[in-house]
Amino acid sequence: MKKTATLFNKWRSDLLHVMYPNFCLICDVETAHSPSAVCPVCENDLQYTYYEDYTEPTLLDQLFWGRVPLHQTYAMLQFEKENSTQPILHALKYKDRPDVARYFGERLGEKVKQQAKFSDLDALIPVPLHPQKEFLRGYNQSQLLAEGIASELKIPIRSDLLKRVVFTESQTKKGKELRWENMQDRFESQVKGAVELKHVAVVDDVVTTGSTLETCVRRLQETLPNAKISVISLAVAK
């Protein structure tokens, strides 16, 4: 009985911690009444890209040159090893913090909303996680980021346009080389026929090599041959 009570208390405090996170993600200082996941000091010190002020192509624009044509790109934070963006991305991926994804999604949405180049966006498409990964994590951080942006821009999320392919037994029994090819990121649309969207943005948490996004964009070009495709990410690796 005592053991059950201890377990219950641990579970309860874990749950409360998730619902009311008390510590700053970055410096670990207690932020009792702050509505954010980050304390005011660290908030002031976030590593912004300031891409919204650029008149020249950004590093993120250049990353996709010669790979896929993108209409616009935007990333809010700069990610470098050990900088203040790292604990934010880590919390999204490994620390079971959907609240952090929602919080930064809204912040990202505020930034996107201020930029005229995104004013004609009519849908957001989160980069899908492998379903098994999503099951283990409990959420897809890109989906939650997209929800935050969508709440600012008042546009829909179209996850149905990009689903990660789940492998069947028969596919994995194929030759080793073919199997590797199959294991590469594969995405499919669940929508049959043409979709009338003019400007969509694929949403991701962090862009490093850009290869996943490149694959996503290629797939979307088939479903949306007439749409302008953009990329919006919380962070970009330097």
Ligand SMILES: [Zn+2]
């Ligand atoms: Zn802090």
